[in-house]
Amino acid sequence: MNRLQFVVPVRLSHGPGHPMKEIDSVExxxxxxxxxxxxxxxxxxxxxxxxxxxxxxxQLSADDARRSFAGFIRISGMVVDDRMGPYAVDHSHERPMRRSA
Known part of the structure; x- marks a missing residue:
């Protein structure tokens, strides 16, 4: 795999009814x-x-560039399907936070 290839592509669209586009790499x-x-x-x-x-x-990893690009897409108002797949964080092992009374 090319070091500039995204492990998970950024999927974007200009909204409902528009085609989905996949961006697969830093390039x-x-x-x-x-x-x-x-x-x-x-x-x-x-x-x-x-x-x-x-x-x-x-000077930066492809993953960091991907995160920045996906953030730009999201903030720009394009629909983004940003499933991170293996990058998803599992918090099930963490204890719930205590609420103060």
Whole structure:
């Protein structure tokens, strides 16, 4: 597996009735971000792009770039199916928090 490949793709859509698109790698995420309209770019966009570029340069993991990209997609209002599969955290072994009276 390519070190820039996402273990779990980011699935996105522009909403109900629009096709689902899968982004499978840092390179695909970078291309998607570079095509994003300049007038709609902001701090979250810049963070996602910088994370993808850092991953391409070997300074950040593909998983970290994926998380940043998925966050950008979510905040941008696109429907995102962000099932993390093996990355899901199981909290069943933790004790419940005590509530103060």
């Amino acid at each position: 695909e995420a970078t291309a998607f971000l570079r095509a994003w309209p300049a007038g709609r770019r902001g701090p979250v966009y810049n963070c996602a792009l910088n994370c993808c570029l850092a991953a391409e340069a070997g």
